[in-house]
Amino acid sequence: MSMQNDIVSGRAMALTENSQWRQIRELFGRAPTLIRVAGVTIAACYLIALLSPLLSPYGPADQDLLARLQPPAFLDGTWSHPLGTDHLGRDVLSRLLHALNTTLVIATLGVIVGVVTGGLAGLISGLAGRRVDGIFMLLVDAQASVPLTLLALAAVALSGSSTLVLVLIVGISDYDKYARVVRSQVLVIKNRAFVESARALGASPVRVAFRHVLPSIVSPLTVLATSNFSSVVILESALSFLGVGIQPPDTSLGAMLGEARNYLITNWWLAAIPTALIVVITMAVSLLGDWLRDLFDRRLST
Amino acid sequence: MNVLTNQCLTASVIPAASRALVEVTDLRKSFAVGRGLFGRPRATLEAVSGVSLQVFPGEIVGLVGESGSGKTTLGRCVLRLVEPTAGTVRFDGVDLMSLTARELRAFRKHMQIIFQDPYDSINERMRIGDLVGEALTIHRLATGEARRGRIIELLEQVGLRAEFADRYPHTLSGGQRQRVGIARALAGGPQFLVADEPVSALDLSVQAQILNLLLDIRDRLNVGMLFISHDLSVVRFIADRVLVMYLGKIVESAPADALYQNAAHPYTQALLSAAPITGEGRPRQRIRLQGDLPSPVNPPTGCVFRTRCPKATSHCAAVEPPLRAIGPHHYAACHYPTASH
Numbered sequence: 001m002s003m004q005n006d007i008v009s010g011r012a013m014a015l016t017e018n019s020q021w022r023q024i025r026e027l028f029g030r031a032p033t034l035i036r037v038a039g040v041t042i043a044a045c046y047l048i049a050l051l052s053p054l055l056s057p058y059g060p061a062d063q064d065l066l067a068r069l070q071p072p073a074f075l076d077g078t079w080s081h082p083l084g085t086d087h088l089g090r091d092v093l094s095r096l097l098h099a100l101n102t103t104l105v106i107a108t109l110g111v112i113v114g115v116v117t118g119g120l121a122g123l124i125s126g127l128a129g130r131r132v133d134g135i136f137m138l139l140v141d142a143q144a145s146v147p148l149t150l151l152a153l154a155a156v157a158l159s160g161s162s163t164l165v166l167v168l169i170v171g172i173s174d175y176d177k178y179a180r181v182v183r184s185q186v187l188v189i190k191n192r193a194f195v196e197s198a199r200a201l202g203a204s205p206v207r208v209a210f211r212h213v214l215p216s217i218v219s220p221l222t223v224l225a226t227s228n229f230s231s232v233v234i235l236e237s238a239l240s241f242l243g244v245g246i247q248p249p250d251t252s253l254g255a256m257l258g259e260a261r262n263y264l265i266t267n268w269w270l271a272a273i274p275t276a277l278i279v280v281i282t283m284a285v286s287l288l289g290d291w292l293r294d295l296f297d298r299r300l301s302t
Numbered sequence: 303m304n305v306l307t308n309q310c311l312t313a314s315v316i317p318a319a320s321r322a323l324v325e326v327t328d329l330r331k332s333f334a335v336g337r338g339l340f341g342r343p344r345a346t347l348e349a350v351s352g353v354s355l356q357v358f359p360g361e362i363v364g365l366v367g368e369s370g371s372g373k374t375t376l377g378r379c380v381l382r383l384v385e386p387t388a389g390t391v392r393f394d395g396v397d398l399m400s401l402t403a404r405e406l407r408a409f410r411k412h413m414q415i416i417f418q419d420p421y422d423s424i425n426e427r428m429r430i431g432d433l434v435g436e437a438l439t440i441h442r443l444a445t446g447e448a449r450r451g452r453i454i455e456l457l458e459q460v461g462l463r464a465e466f467a468d469r470y471p472h473t474l475s476g477g478q479r480q481r482v483g484i485a486r487a488l489a490g491g492p493q494f495l496v497a498d499e500p501v502s503a504l505d506l507s508v509q510a511q512i513l514n515l516l517l518d519i520r521d522r523l524n525v526g527m528l529f530i531s532h533d534l535s536v537v538r539f540i541a542d543r544v545l546v547m548y549l550g551k552i553v554e555s556a557p558a559d560a561l562y563q564n565a566a567h568p569y570t571q572a573l574l575s576a577a578p579i580t581g582e583g584r585p586r587q588r589i590r591l592q593g594d595l596p597s598p599v600n601p602p603t604g605c606v607f608r609t610r611c612p613k614a615t616s617h618c619a620a621v622e623p624p625l626r627a628i629g630p631h632h633y634a635a636c637h638y639p640t641a642s643h
Contacts, residue, residue: 192422193417193418193419193422193423194422194423194424194425196383196423197415197417197423197424197483197486198425198436199383200381200383200410200414200415201410201411201414201436201437201486201489202406202407202408202409202410202411202437202440202441202490203407203436203440204407204440207440215425215427216425216427
């Protein structure tokens with residue numbers, strides 16, 4: 001028992017508390033520099049994306065056909081277009097900020113859609129009986145066996161491309177992962193005595209699910225959502241690159257990359273700039289996700 | 303045999319005039335063991351096979367048995383936390399088996415369970431006040447200030463200070479956690495408690511405090527209690543009447559003093575001889591049981607205990623001994639019970 005008390009008072013166990021977020025903030029302060037840089041980068045990206053209409057020197061779709069394909073300032077360009085212009089003379093910096101906004105909105109909403117649908121599916125699957133579980137797991141397996149590109153093309157062909165459709169596609173593409181993780185956690189937790197204790201008090205199945213089971217799986221779900229975020233960013237970029245994502249003149253990081261592919265030899269920075277931003281975002285989020293997972297795993301293993 | 307079983311267990315230590323609070327008749331629970339390709343069970347395991355028992359208001363009935371004897375499953379079945387396969391449970395005249403899921407949930411405030419491991423049975427993410435007050439919320443017994451007042455009253459009833467209400471469980475010791483578990487069980491105002499090994503996960507010094515708390519609660523609230531334990535000295539301390547369970551069946555039932563002084567069933571005698579002697583107990587011979595508990599998937603024919611019984615004869619293999627009276631309020635399921643009284 002004394003060992004258990006030690007663990008309880010130990011830092012590793014601190015995450016079980018309700019004041020989880022304060023604990024995470026505290027742990028974040030002690031995290032390696034790289035993690036803190038990653039965290040600040042992500043925060044900065046969101047802030048910049050939020051303020052993109054104010055920060056952009058030009059409108060994202062404003063064309064200046066006389067100033068096409070200008071190089072960025074650091075490659076002998078002018079400061080009137082710090083990151084140069086594209087093939088239609090649009091300011092790359094303005095487009096980049098707008099694209100960042102679009103990509104982050106789609107990725108964030110997509111992750112939320114995935115967490116909610118996958119989480120609910122996993123929760124129901126884990127708590128309901130054998131038959132319901134079988135049906136849900138069949139759906140999840142079916143999801144895993146359909147090529148995503150096909151699904152995305154079919155969805156866009158049926159309903160046309162819009163941000164909403166893209167969010168749904170990106171979100172649903174990952175729901176099976178959330179469903180599996182949540183289900184396996186639920187299967188463990190539902191046999192814990194505190195869940196039986198709630199049932200013994202007369203708690204309804206809904207109360208048991210949301211008040212007792214769900215709070216215990218928030219940590220692994222957070223970790224999974226973070227590590228999936230970067231794959232969602234890349235997926236959105238890939239779909240936009242293929243032309244089934246964001247439609248011009250609207251743009252996203254992937255769409256910018258797609259438009260730039262014709263100029264790879266002559267104007268390589270058009271592709272390099274959005275690519276660099278994609279790399280930075282996905283790296284930063286992945287690092288954060290790994291750090292969170294390590295924290296959580298350490299707690300599990302103690 | 304059924305008739306005999308009922309008849310003999312109806313007579314209890316408590317005067318026959320008072321009505322049983324909980325009356326369990328021929329309760330059975332079997333589990334499917336292993337499933338084939340198409341979900342058909344390969345074998346069934348009868349964890350509880352035909353148990354009848356009664357608990358009177360204010361009475362603490364001890365239920366002892368080794369691991370795998372089915373005592374925990376029996377406790378769960380009595381509360382219908384685990385759905386029994388057959389048999390009836392009447393609670394204060396209400397047939398629990400006839401209740402719908404919704405009715406059963408509403409009925410649960412009358413009967414509660416105290417769990418073995420206070421580290422597993424308490425949700426770490428809830429404040430102690432909310433843990434204790436959960437039954438009040440579920441059954442809409444109190445809200446706002448009244449709820450707060452009742453929570454503090456419950457905490458004080460189990461010996462915890464009011465300020466614990468705002469804390470989280472990780473700040474508590476094992477004994478304090480178990481007190482929270484007890485307060486949580488008492489919140490709905492139950493008349494019946496199943497205490498499933500409530501002290502076996504606790505330090506020895508804390509065990510006594512918790513046992514005294516349970517006795518105190520019995521005296522104050524007049525609740526009936528089914529106290530499940532594998533620890534004979536704990537049961538002797540707390541129980542008015544003791545049931546000994548072996549392989550899903552009750553093999554002996556007696557008032558606590560009678561059982562500890564004059565055990566009639568060879569299994570009970572073996573259990574008692576294995577327990578350390580405290581105080582002025584007369585010297586006893588240690589009875590060693592050979593082998594393990596037989597598999598409940600394949601129980602022995604006749605008497606369930608015969609495979610390990612020093613007295614077993616061919617008669618024991620052929621005929622199952624019914625539970626029958628061998629003394630006042632004393633029953634044993636054995637063809638050759640030790641004469642007593």
